[in-house]
Amino acid sequence: MRPLIHPSVTDVTVEGILHALSDPVRVAIFADIVAQDCTQNCSSFSHVLNEAIPKSTLSQHFKVLRESGLVRGERRGVEMHNVSRCAEIDQRFPGLIGAIVKAHEVQLADGKRKTRRPVR
């Protein structure tokens, strides 16, 4: 198995972050990781937004989050634990993550659906 990839903060791109968080499942996961500041393993997200997520899919989602620089994954025995890299990113792009997470909360509170695009 190849080692996990974590870009340095300077290689993090806005586009990468926005793309990573433009998926309803991934924002939900990320928001959760940010909220609970203790690390989380992957399987704790096997149900997100009242939907079962296959573990291969979950694995890809985490890969996107890691490689966009949003999250750091660390193997702890059998499990993988994930920590947000908010602090680092916030230095480079002040307020970005905060605004996105907050907007996501607003949307959840409004009871909006989980599709990426608006209703046609």
Place this chain on the structure above:
Amino acid sequence: MRPLIHPSVTDVTVEGILHALSDPVRVAIFADIVAQDCTQNCSSFSHVLNEAIPKSTLSQHFKVLRESGLVRGERRGVEMHNVSRCAEIDQRFPGLIGAIVKAHEVQLADGKRKTRRPVR
């Protein structure tokens, strides 16, 4: 030709906005529309980021910006003019657009490339 679609602010989703702005060409266009607060027609963007964009592609990009709620398009004679909907969106998701546009500026200043994902 079918009429342009503009979602009401309440139908705008965070995911939709992030998706729309996760494309280097679209953020560049949007940042420009926001910066110059006068309306802009589409063809003024036929060259973005030192690259020629085919007009069908450009048309699709504007469609994405419109349907995500970021921009309002209005036909003025032969041309189409585009205005940002920042004010509206800012009421629902305070600070979101501002943080994204600002982050984009930081990245431009750092001379980062225009790919969506980080370098592997």
Place this chain on the structure above:
DNA sequence: TCATTAGTTCAGGAATGATGAACTAATAGA
């Protein structure tokens, strides 16, 4: 050593995205 648990990788089919060619819509000039 074998079983279990957690996650990754791969391969395919499904869904999205890009773009040339053909189209529509508005206007200006003859």
Place this chain on the structure above:
DNA sequence: TCTATTAGTTCATCATTCCTGAACTAATGA
């Protein structure tokens, strides 16, 4: 009123990306 021009859209096709089951790896415990 035609015809030409300019601006943008739509469609069809191909390319890329995304999702997911199946097979795999890696760490641990019995």
